[in-house]
Amino acid sequence: MSAPITQGTGLWFGFAFPTITGCRVVLEEKFDPAISLQLIEKENVTVLGVVPTQSIKMVSQPNLSKTNLSSLRAIQHAGAFLPIQWRR
Secondary structure (H helix, E strand, O other): OOOOOOOHHHHHHHHHHHHHOOOOOOOOOOOOHHHHHHHHHHHOOOEEEEOHHHHHHHHOOOOHHHOOOOOOOEEEEOOOOOOHHHOO
């Protein structure tokens, strides 16, 4: 979950609920799209929570096609609408 944990969505859905239910939480100190992709692959992240700008930056990375994202089951967007051209 990449949503800021100081914001309600990031705090509850990205930290509190997963912790209460026994899920592992992977946090970054500062968002970096390349590192985020590496962490998804390395840590087998299953649910990703981001704001649209983060998502767009991640899918624009040159190494995206070489990154194994098969562990992802869901991507949550919060904070703003994801522009329609980026939804696929």
